[in-house]
Amino acid sequence: MDLIVNIVLGIIVAATPLVFASIGELVVEKSGVLNLGVEGMMIIGAIAGFAGTIETGSFMVGILAAIIAGAAVALLFAVLTQTLLANQVATGLALTLFGLGLAALIGQSYSGKSAPDFPKLNIPGLTDLPIIGPLIFGQDGLVYLSFALVAGVAWVLTRTRTGLIIRAIGENHDAAHAIGYPVVAYRYATLLFGGACAGLGGAYLSIVQTPLWVENMTAGRGWIALALVVFAAWRPWRSLLGAYLFGGITIIQLHSQALGLQVEPQILAMLPYLATIIVLVLISYDKAKARLNAPANLGKTFFAST
Amino acid sequence: MTKPDDAYLLELEGLTKTFPGVKANDDVSFRVGHGEIHALLGENGAGKSTLVKMIYGVLRPDSGAMHLHGETFAPARPSDARAHGIGMVFQHFSLFEALTVKENIELGVNPELAKGDLRQRIIEVSDYYGLKLDPDRMIGDLSVGQRQRVEIVRCLLQNPRLIIMDEPTSVLTPQEVDVLFATLRRLAEEGCSILYISHKLEEIRALCHTATILRGGKVVATCTPAEETAKSLAEMMIGAILMPARRESSSIGDVRLWVNRLSLPSQQQFGIDLKDISLDIKAGEIVGIAGVAGNGQEELMAALIGEHTLGDHETLQLDGKPIGRMGPDERRGLGMCFAPEERLGHAAVPNMSLIENAVLSARIRKNLARSGFINFREAENLSREVVEEFKVKIVGLDHAARSLSGGNLQKFIMGREILQAPTVFIASQPTWGVDAGAAAAIHQAIMQLAKEGAAILIISQDLDELMTICDRIAVIADGRLTEAEPVANLTIEQIGVNMGGQAERSAAHA
Known part of the structure; x- marks a missing residue:
């Protein structure tokens, strides 16, 4: 039983950075911008x-x-792609490389140091309960924040006018502009939000999860967060689910021997990406539904001609 | 008596707007009265859109002033204009396909209006004006006519004093136009003014009280359309004597294109299945296909031009030769040319230059690519010829196709195909969004092509156009095509009835 609790605790820790990074990117993509620089923003955050x-x-x-x-890193992306109209894919890739390099430079003197233990919630009585105590009442504040953030994003996107405008801009920026919405301003805002979330996800890695600074410590989690957005078909709650699935696979990989699984760890490491490809195939199978899922103007440069 | 300065709803005084290289509006002044339906007429590039955008707050004038209800009016953004009671129905619908009717309307009204029971009000307003709408339907599932209703209802919800309509009838059936006109007249009677932009002169004569005519950014005339003829209006608009396109009967030859009982299940979820379509077009003949958008025109076009090849080679024959299984390139090689409806993304690649777009279509017939190398000099010559002959207004031949206005790009595409001297020419919406002068020129070129012995098929929603240039007209409804009848035996009303979905019955009788 302790093993199971430990595994679930591990999954939560592994999933939380992904939850932060993917919910931020989800909002960015909903507004029609594809920021491939999540990895870079995460490592800078870390x-x-x-x-x-x-x-x-x-x-x-x-x-x-x-x-x-x-x-701040996201702001750089916003200036380049929204004001200077640079290509989003190229800029995003550059941002990742830039972020990894800059973080390594800043981090030189921090290698090998370790951060103090991050405090966890402790409600006497509740936290001491078996199983559910540590799982539900014994997490750190950022885990609770990540759930609140997903709930908040889901609510804003589907229930509020702001969310409607974000979705509309991602769907057809020319029409949104014609009606009179400031497309570029909204996209700056979503990009900043996405950058803040990715930074927070990165910090969770370096402050809570490890807690150390190691060069390249994000190790592809930014890319997983990007894949998660697609996996989730741009729906907030599904991105949370996806993050926990991916986190789960990572942890099971670590415990596979203890659990007596006879699977090559490489195959387990492959699974998240395989799952993303399968989901991509599934969601684009039905063209009408695919249209509802992906923001129609995702990755397209907006230039107001008038 | 109202105060003199309050006698008009909207007064424009000397509005001027300059873009780099162009004076889009030059000292434009006119007035719109209360409850007046005021037409704004002009060719492409005459400055109508710029003017309207200034009134709607999308652009700001360089100089000049506007007065609304006698008070200075200078909207900084569209929401200002909306707050002052100005609504706009766009030419290219400003709708979001993946959102519902209600969400779309919510986006287009000012926030205070979006509060409360918007859904209920949408139903009330749409019922009151006879524009039935379901607030929960996805825009992507609506017909073009229904989408326009969404735009109009969105305007009406704001109790506008002035509605700007940009070419509202180009996508409607004659019956839908009647409904729209009834709505507009009712609005005008209730005191709402309407600024109506169109290039359909007969409509303007039937509907509008006053017309202001723009040419080259300047007001050239103000008149009462009912007292003018369509010809005199068109002449004021283009500033020249218009030679109306007139169909001379050319000598009809043998059948060039023969469609023999074509049935084709649709490949797309919301597509239309083609059912047992038969059609023949003879050399020197122009055949028209009328119909409301979304009744199988796209699917038929795809089958005819080879984007969708057919299982049975014999179903489609060109000069007696089966071509059903051939792709577009092979068909072009045999003398067919096509101009699909969707200009950007289908008839032209938006981000490629005009020259490159010319190569893409004329490569085979004009031999522009020999042993794998593109002959850019010849391609440039061809493009220049198109631009000159069809009076396409461009910045440069090396500019992207998307930089052209819709009408100009249409002229370029039609010219590019026609100058390839096809033996069979198939065009969908050949004059969509093109002004009267240019439309006449395109019609003239099409008729000249027929005279030289080409067989021509025109798919269009513009009945006036079909009646003017075609020898025979068939109607497509729900994937079925009626027998093509000689124009002399047809009336607009009859065609309209067939378009409304009763094609099935008349096909059975034929």
């Missing part, structure tokens, strides 16, 4: 969060630093 925490000793400062750093 080093900023780690450095902030080590330098000040305050987790709050570290987390804030990560959010600001992630958003």
Whole structure:
């Protein structure tokens, strides 16, 4: 039983950075922008969060630093693609490479240091309950925040006028512009939100999960977050589900021997990507439904001719 | 008596707007009265869109002033204009396909209106004006006519004082046009003014109280359309004597294109199955296919031009030769040319230059690519010839196709195909969005082509166009095609009835 609880706890820790990064990217893509720089924003968030925490000793400062750093990198992307109309795919890829390099540079002096333990929720009585105690009442604050964030995004996108405008801009930016919505301003806002979320996801890795700074420590999680958005068919709750599935596979991989699974770890490591491809095939099988899922103007450059 | 300055709803004084290289509006002044249906007429590029965008707050004038209800009016953005009671129905619908009717309407009204029971109000307003709508349907599932209703209802919900309509009838059946006109007249009687942009002169004569005519960004005339003829209006608009396209009976030869009982299940979810379509077109003949959009025109076009090859080689024959299984290139090689309806993305690649777009279509017939190398000099010559002969307004031949206005690109596409001297020419909506002068020129070119012995098929929703240039007209409804009847035996009403879905019955009788 302890093994199971430990595995589930591990899954939560593994999934939370993915939840943050993918929910941010989901909002960005809903507004019609494809930012492939998630990996870069995450790693910058990771080093900023780690450095902030080590330098000040305050987790709050570290987390804030990560959010600001992630958003700042996203702002760079926004200026390049929304104001200067650079190609989004190329800029996103460049952003990832830039982020990895810059983070490594900043992180030189932090290698090998470790952050203090991140506090977890402890409600006497509740947290001591068997099984559900540690699982439901014993998490760190960021885990609860990640759930709240998904719920908030889901609510804003489907129930509010702001969400409707974001979806409309992602669907047809020319029409949105003709009606009078500031397409570029909205996209700046969603990009900043996406960057902040990716930064937070990165900080979770370096402050809570490891908690150390290691070069390239995001190890492709930014790409998984991108894949998750597609996997989720651009629906917030499904991206949460996806993040936990992917997190689960990562953890089961680690425990596979203890669980007596006779599967090559490489095959398990492949699974998330395989699942994404299968989901992509499934969602594009029905053309009418595919149209409803993917924002029609995803990745297209908007230029107001008038 | 109202105060003198309050006698008009909207007054424009000396509006001027300059874009780099073009004076789009030059000292434009006119007035729109209360409850007046005011036509704004002009060729492509005459400055109608720019003017309307200034009134709707999308653009700001360089100089000049606007007065609404006698008060200075300078909208900084569309929501300002809407707050002042100005609504707009766009030419290219500003709708979002993956959103519902209600969500689309919500997006287009100011926030305070979106509160409360919007759904109920949509139903009330649409019922009151006879424009039935289901608020929960997805826009992508609606017909073009229904989509326009969404735009109109969106306007009406805001209790507008002025509605701007940009070419609203180009996509409607004659019956739908009647419904629209009844709605507009009712609105006008209730005191709402309408600024009506169109190039369909007969409609303007039937509907509008006053017309302001723009040419080259300037007001050239203001008149009462009912007292003018369509010809005199067109002449004011283009500033030249218009030679109306007139169909001379050319000598009809043998059958060139023969469609023999074509049935084709649709490949798309919301597509139309083609059912037992038969048609023949003879050399020197122009045959028209009328019908409401979305009744199988796209599918038929795809089958005829070879984008969708047929299982049975014999179903389609060109000069007696079966071509059913051939793709578009092979068909072009045998002398067919095509101009599909969708200009950007189908008839032309939006991000490629005009020259490249010329190569894509004329490569085979004009031999523009020899042993794998493109002959850009010849391609450029061909493009230049098209531009000159069809008076296409361009910045440069190396500019992307998408940079042209819709009407100009249409002229380029038609010219590109016609100059390839096809023996069979198939065009869908050949003059969509093109002004009267240019439309006459395109019609003239099509008729000249027929005179030279080509067999021509025109698929169009513009009945006036079909009646003017065609020898015979068939109607497509729900994937079935009626027998093509000589134009002399047809009336617009009859065609309209067939378009309304009763084609099945008349096909059975034929």
